[in-house]
Amino acid sequence: MPREGVLVQSPYKRLSTEQVRQIHDASVQLLRDPGLMCYNRRAAEIFHSNGAEVSSITPSDSPCWHVRIPEKMVSQALESAPKTVKLGARNKDNTLILNGDEPRVFFVSGSETNIWLDVDIETYAKKSDPGTEILVPEFRPRRGTLMDLCDSAHVCEHLETLDAYIRTVNIQDKDITPDNKDVNKFFASLNNTTKHFMAGLTTLSQLDNVVNMAKLIVGGEQELKDNPIISFITCLVKSPLQFVDDTTETLIEICLRGLPTVVSSSPQAGSTAPMKEDGIMAQINAEVLAGITLSQLVNPGTPVIYGSVPVRARLDTLGDSYGAPETSQFNVDCVQLARFYRLPCYATSGVCDAKTPGMQCSVERLFSDILVTLSGPQYLHCAYGLLDGNSTFCLLQAVLDDAHFEMLKFFLRPPRIDQSEIEKTLKQIREVVATPQKLYIRYIRPMMRSGQLSAPYPFEGDGERDAAILLAYNRMKELLQKPVEHLDEATTARIFNEIPGILPRLNVYA
Amino acid sequence: MGDSLLDLIVQNVTQGRASQDDEGLEEGWEGQPGVTELVQKALDAGVTAEDIINKGLTAGMVIVGEKFESKEYYIPDMLAAAEAVGAAMQILEPHLAKSGMKAKGKVLMATVKGDLHDIGKNIVSILLRGAGYTVKDLGNDVDTRSIVDAVREERPQFLGLSALLTSTMVQMGEVINELRETGLRDSIKVIVGGAPVSEEFARSIGADGYGADGFAAVRLVESLGPSQQ
Numbered sequence: 032m033p034r035e036g037v038l039v040q041s042p043y044k045r046l047s048t049e050q051v052r053q054i055h056d057a058s059v060q061l062l063r064d065p066g067l068m069c070y071n072r073r074a075a076e077i078f079h080s081n082g083a084e085v086s087s088i089t090p091s092d093s094p095c096w097h098v099r100i101p102e103k104m105v106s107q108a109l110e111s112a113p114k115t116v117k118l119g120a121r122n123k124d125n126t127l128i129l130n131g132d133e134p135r136v137f138f139v140s141g142s143e144t145n146i147w148l149d150v151d152i153e154t155y156a157k158k159s160d161p162g163t164e165i166l167v168p169e170f171r172p173r174r175g176t177l178m179d180l181c182d183s184a185h186v187c188e189h190l191e192t193l194d195a196y197i198r199t200v201n202i203q204d205k206d207i208t209p210d211n212k213d214v215n216k217f218f219a220s221l222n223n224t225t226k227h228f229m230a231g232l233t234t235l236s237q238l239d240n241v242v243n244m245a246k247l248i249v250g251g252e253q254e255l256k257d258n259p260i261i262s263f264i265t266c267l268v269k270s271p272l273q274f275v276d277d278t279t280e281t282l283i284e285i286c287l288r289g290l291p292t293v294v295s296s297s298p299q300a301g302s303t304a305p306m307k308e309d310g311i312m313a314q315i316n317a318e319v320l321a322g323i324t325l326s327q328l329v330n331p332g333t334p335v336i337y338g339s340v341p342v343r344a345r346l347d348t349l350g351d352s353y354g355a356p357e358t359s360q361f362n363v364d365c366v367q368l369a370r371f372y373r374l375p376c377y378a379t380s381g382v383c384d385a386k387t388p389g390m391q392c393s394v395e396r397l398f399s400d401i402l403v404t405l406s407g408p409q410y411l412h413c414a415y416g417l418l419d420g421n422s423t424f425c426l427l428q429a430v431l432d433d434a435h436f437e438m439l440k441f442f443l444r445p446p447r448i449d450q451s452e453i454e455k456t457l458k459q460i461r462e463v464v465a466t467p468q469k470l471y472i473r474y475i476r477p478m479m480r481s482g483q484l485s486a487p488y489p490f491e492g493d494g495e496r497d498a499a500i501l502l503a504y505n506r507m508k509e510l511l512q513k514p515v516e517h518l519d520e521a522t523t524a525r526i527f528n529e530i531p532g533i534l535p536r537l538n539v540y541a
Numbered sequence: 542m543g544d545s546l547l548d549l550i551v552q553n554v555t556q557g558r559a560s561q562d563d564e565g566l567e568e569g570w571e572g573q574p575g576v577t578e579l580v581q582k583a584l585d586a587g588v589t590a591e592d593i594i595n596k597g598l599t600a601g602m603v604i605v606g607e608k609f610e611s612k613e614y615y616i617p618d619m620l621a622a623a624e625a626v627g628a629a630m631q632i633l634e635p636h637l638a639k640s641g642m643k644a645k646g647k648v649l650m651a652t653v654k655g656d657l658h659d660i661g662k663n664i665v666s667i668l669l670r671g672a673g674y675t676v677k678d679l680g681n682d683v684d685t686r687s688i689v690d691a692v693r694e695e696r697p698q699f700l701g702l703s704a705l706l707t708s709t710m711v712q713m714g715e716v717i718n719e720l721r722e723t724g725l726r727d728s729i730k731v732i733v734g735g736a737p738v739s740e741e742f743a744r745s746i747g748a749d750g751y752g753a754d755g756f757a758a759v760r761l762v763e764s765l766g767p768s769q770q
Binding site: 467468469470472473475476477479480 | 557563564566567615616617618620621624659660663664666667678
């Protein structure tokens with residue numbers, strides 16, 4: 032049985048049907064005029080051979096082609112792109128079925144951050160009364176490592192609301208090189224979680240090593256097709272409307288192998304896209320449509336996910352402002368556009384501007400997590416543990432996030448109201464009204480035992496002081512002590528024999 | 542026979558089942574005798590009221606208390622068990638004298654004049670009954686004179702006063718003053734509770750104690766012990 036995720040009964044719509052159509056039309060116009068600047072020769076040739084108007088741009092620092100994509104080519108691609116994408120998993124119970132027509136949301140970690148935030152709990156004494164002490168979390172940022180990635184995958188395995196794992200931290204150990212990064216990233220993750228694993232590829236030359244590793248885990252090529260335990264994120268777009276060379280090449284190769292991939296664009300409203308909502312929507316949609324069109328020209332029917340990471344610019348630094356309400360507006364709009372095309376959608380929420388766990392972080396994250404979830408994206412990159420935009424990952428924050436997704440999932444349970452339930456409830460009311468105490472408390476118990484009532488917030492302290500971070504810290508430690516379901520010894524041995532570059536310290540059987 | 546009935550009483554107290562119509566915590570209990578039916582059966586079988594209380598009801602409540610402490614049980618479970626015990630105590634009351642066993646004490650409960658809120662008072666009443674006390678509930682919006690009259694007539698060991706409003710909690714002080722003026726104050730322990738009430742307020746009006754919630758109220762009554770009449 033695949034994972035259930037949470038079905039949003041009546042997805043929140045920000046745009047009217049007419050506005051969605053208008054954005055689509057605007058995107059189609061952009062793909063013709065001004066069209067794309069394509070820095071990848073192969074993609075330009077594929078577009079050209081399929082009837083797009085392609086011309087070489089000279090002079091240019093690097094080879095570049097101007098590609099004008101006709102509407103018909105986009106329509107055909109949208110027809111051939113699968114409406115349902117399966118994301119497999121080592122444990123088949125963790126399989127995800129993303130159906131473009133069904134607003135069933137799966138919650139996912141990510142992105143790849145450079146900084147790992149360690150947490151220590153220190154004791155401070157009150158100056159005026161040294162006998163009075165408090166515990167204070169202290170955060171220490173440092174560069175992420177391979178073992179951090181293992182720990183993150185391990186804890187994410189045990190976060191119940193987390194449906195799939197996108198690598199959370201960029202591995203920056205001294206012995207990690209561009210040539211061994213991908214195999215180590217994939218092995219560290221796959222060896223520590225049985226959930227679906229998605230990542231970007233650092234070096235195209237490592238694609239086959241990564242795919243072969245996945246084949247060894249599931250038992251062969253057909254098995255991997257049936258149970259694609261890995262998938263990819265390809266950010267082939269550089270906004271506005273440019274296809275970069277290397278990622279475009281990566282997308283082509285992934286599509287040729289028929290593995291699921293997110294075709295993603297991440298424009299920033301105000302700098303690389305218009306600040307106005309209609310402008311960034313028309314542009315990001317054009318960029319994603321262009322990528323999807325290329326994927327279907329390369330391999331019709333290859334599974335692709337409509338990927339959107341729109342964000343608003345901060346006006347003080349021109350950095351990304353993920354905490355801004357506009358960022359959530361843009362993401363909700365993208366979910367609606369993907370649904371218009373009946374494609375599964377990778378949307379973004381939960382990324383915040385706050386640098387450490389705390390109040391700002393909670394406000395920003397919950398704001399976007401609730402709103403974007405309610406719009407019903409199939410694959411919600413809701414950024415468990417992510418802080419400071421895309422810069423920092425904190426395991427403790429991921430544990431805190433799990434608790435609020437539990438609440439969100441509970442909220443989205445369908446109402447249990449029908450005539451039979453109403454009859455029972457009326458009987459109950461009549462019974463209680465006839466008693467001297469007039470209390471319904473005894474009727475809570477069956478609901479409580481059958482899981483119909485939400486659990487209390489798990490990080491509520493006993494006293495008046497907010498204890499959420501301290502309690503989540505303890506929970507994080509508990510999760511780190513839980514057993515890890517590693518790959519078996521024989522598979523591990525085969526992977527180490529056949530896939531070059533995996534660092535020996537990842538071999539738990541050595 | 543007696544032992545197996547007592548075991549069943551223990552089990553039904555922990556399931557929070559007062560009667561055969563009640564659901565238990567687990568499936569399959571509905572339709573089987575609950576605490577009240579079992580207590581009657583035990584009496585019919587010649588089991589003493591003392592054994593029913595000590596080896597059945599109290600033993601069950603001890604388990605419920607432990608489960609509550611370990612967070613296996615929640616307040617609704619505690620209340621359901623207390624309700625079952627309270628209902629059983631009503632059946633047992635006439636038999637207590639015969640067995641030579643004294644009731645733990647009588648508590649008079651009231652929400653004070655001007656205040657219609659009675660949830661807290663009702664919960665405390667249920668829990669006190671479950672703990673083996675005889676509880677007389679005067680209701681809500683009870684004026685001072687009626688409370689004092691009831692104290693004089695019922696001769697309880699404890700008076701529990703409840704208020705939810707800052708405007709009505711002052712009535713608690715009025716009741717205590719009236720008890721003092723009528724010479725009844727020394728015969729009774731007065732405990733107070735309710736959202737706006739505090740330990741400090743309780744002291745300021747001369748109450749004997751303050752319970753922050755129902756369980757604290759029961760602990761308070763237990764700690765104050767039988768009043769010297």
